[in-house]
Amino acid sequence: MVTIIRFIIVTTLTLATFSASAQNFKGEATYKTKRKVDIKLDSTQVNSEMHQKMLEMFKKQFEKTFILSFNKEESLYKEEEKLGAPQPSNVQMVIVNTDESDILYRNLKEKRYTSKNEVFGKIFLIKDTLPKLEWTFEKETKNIGEYTCFKATMKHMVPIVTGGISINDDKDLKANENKEPQMEETTITAWYTTQIPISNGPARYYGLPGLILEVNDGTETIVCSKVVLNPEGNADIVEPRKGKVVNQADFESIVEKRMQEENERRESNRNDDDGGHRIEIRIGG
Template sequence: MKQLLVVLLVFLFSNSFVAQDFQGIATYKTKRKLDVKLDSTQMNSEMHERMIAMLKKQFEKTHILKFNKEASVYKEDEKLESPQAVAGGMQMIFVSTDGSDILYRNTKENRFTSQNEAFGKIFLIKDTLEKDNWVLGNETKNIGDYTCYKATKKRMVEVVESNISVNGDKDLEADEDEESKMEERTITAWYTPQIPVNSGPSRYYGLPGLILEVHDGQETIVCSKIVLNPKNKVTINEPTKGKVITQKKFEEVVQKRMEEERERYNPDRDHGDGERIEIRIGG
């Protein structure tokens, strides 16, 4: 009996060690439906095609998630170059307070660190993780070799409605009648208990299994590849470069800079250096 007890304890200890050392790498593809209204009556087809191609490139990306039981780091697989001018010196400015260049998350310590580059500066956002009130459902589907369960949650998001029109032959401007409103959105996630970590892509986490697919408004994120316990140990490094700031303060900085950009490129002023289009990635 004593011998059996010893064997049982060793077996349990071994499984506990394996569970603590569990790690992996997941690849995600991100897509976003575009709803940018353009005045095509004044825009030539070449400019229109170049603009749509630029937008598509910005919103269709590949990210890598490295994870273990306690922490994860989410990073774009190949950093895109800064948007180039489309025509007539016009350039687009892409700013998101939700996205990250590098996102480190530690669920054991209930905190995150996000490295973001905005307006030529690097910010290091350090803050606590918000509690996710997911509602677990019974609906299932297969994603690759994994059985996934559906989970949903609701959140309030800012929806910006604006038009982009053309001035003359080249310059473009944002409609001054831009409207903003808050609306409730349902987010759907598919997670698999077969990979027992409470992590996921981007800002999505907190479920009893790795999140493999997310539908959030116009954005869709789908896992395309998973490698569990690779031969080379997964390294999860927390970003350290940038000005330390809280999430709320970062949002305030972005809002202030966007207002300054609007004033700088106000349609009533002389655009000696070309026009810019601001595209806000809300929610």
């Protein structure tokens, strides 16, 4: 009888220890991003050498490294700090992406997120509820590093990414600036691992029964290059708190209005331009 009681006590303590460990579970995942964007350039305005330099410069803008800090209920996704390459003084590149955050906090338990974005020098905090992502589970599997991953897909409407160069008075580009972006249906493909049983992932992706290690939406690829579980000295996940609070719809309206104001300002100053080049890319929203 004594032996049985002792066994029950030991088992209970073991389960309690495991439960406490699960509650304190945390980790960091490093992701690399790349984006495929086609820019049509007029050969009468830009020679082949400048064309290539601009394409390389643009490509670098989307090759980034992000860190996802996570626990069972929360995550924080932000770009790894690094020094950017200098941009040529005669080239102005404007990239507006309402789908990408400077810092993205997600609370799965409370089904909400906070996105910190800086637009034209002003900081916004976009606070909204997490939408339910309609994933379809597929049969394929593959290995990413040491993890076995399962495939899931989702249909999604996205804007067609376009770009151009405005040299002096480019009326064709000006006419396109005020057009609504064309939309197309794309298939988002994600690979997740149940070996890390959290329903989280990079950027705007979550909602699968394991950490998402790779995702592709047809133009952008996000791939995990490293996972560290229960790292020592890992900072707590802190929700961003500084900035003007708006919801997602209001934020997109504000960005659209500011873009129109910038276009009008640029038009009024067009006669003062020094012949520099401008690349403008709109993504999302």
